[in-house]
Amino acid sequence: RKDEQQTEKFQFSTILMSKSPIQNIPKSLIHFHYKPKFLSFFNFFSTAAISISLHHQYPFHFYQFLKNPIMLPSKANSFSTPESLFHWLKPRLPSDSFESWGMKPGTKNIHNLWLELSQGESSINVDSAIASPIRTVHVVTVKILNQNRGVLIEAQQELSDGTFRERFRPLSEKMKPGEDVEIAVIRAVKEELGSIIQGDIGSIVRIVPGSYEKKVEEKESSVSYPGLPCCYVLHSVEACVDGLPNEDFCTEEEGEYEECSDVKVADKAVFVKKHFWKWVEASTST
Secondary structure, three states, rough: HHHHHHHHHHHHHHHHOOOOOOHHHOHOOOOOOOOOOOOOOHHHHHHHHHHHHHHOOHHHHHHHHHHOOOOOOEEEHHOOHHHHHHHHHHHHOOOHHHHHHOOOEEEHHHHHHHHHHHHOOOEEEEOOOOOOEEEEEEEEEEEEEEEOOOOEEEEEEEEEEEEEEEEOOEEEEEOOOOHHHHHHHHHHHHHHHOOOOOOHHHHHHOOOOOOOOEEEEEEEOOOOOOOOOOEEEEEEEEEOOOOOOOOOEEHHHHHHHOOOOHHHHHHOOOOEEEEEEEEHHHOOOO
């Protein structure tokens, strides 16, 4: 029995020390199929904690993930250039996917996706069951209300390539790594509405208590990147923002890529120039 326990311990250590892609994942997120005949008290609760942590951070197809433990999230900095990301994605997506990226109105290009990954605004997981990459994005959605309980909707966007993208949704912004929802709300309002608002943004944005909701939406194809499946983790709140016009208006995007250290890549990316906003009744905003 002692020899069996030592063998099991050796096998478990081999997994931890392996030079396979699994070493790229924080060990706290890995679910090991390690089942010794005599499970100690410590091992039981450690395994439970690992499973809970994985479910919390990677809700997409969670049970499928447990069946396919080699479905691994790739590190953002694994792709040193947009070209390396392109060559990695090309054999894993439908053959005609890239033809529309940055060409079809409303889409973005490989440089945008690379910037997302490098800045931690999104991640790519690989589902071993279907051999397909899945883009995961945490998004903060702010349903801005006025005194008449109308809701501010972004009707459309004007992109840097001269095309327009239909939206008809509340203010939305990709979240930064480790960003608190309240901080993300303030940043989203500043970046998308800041050109028309006077004064300190933090002092004129009031989040409605108890309005926070979280849900997950899975899409077979991303609007920005056709052919690339996407999982949106939506963090929604209602808020009031002082100083907004009562009629339809437009704003200019502030600093979408100004923090990017690679200016050459940012110059090739498609970015939002203007946002067009309108007030609608609450019943038509969902």
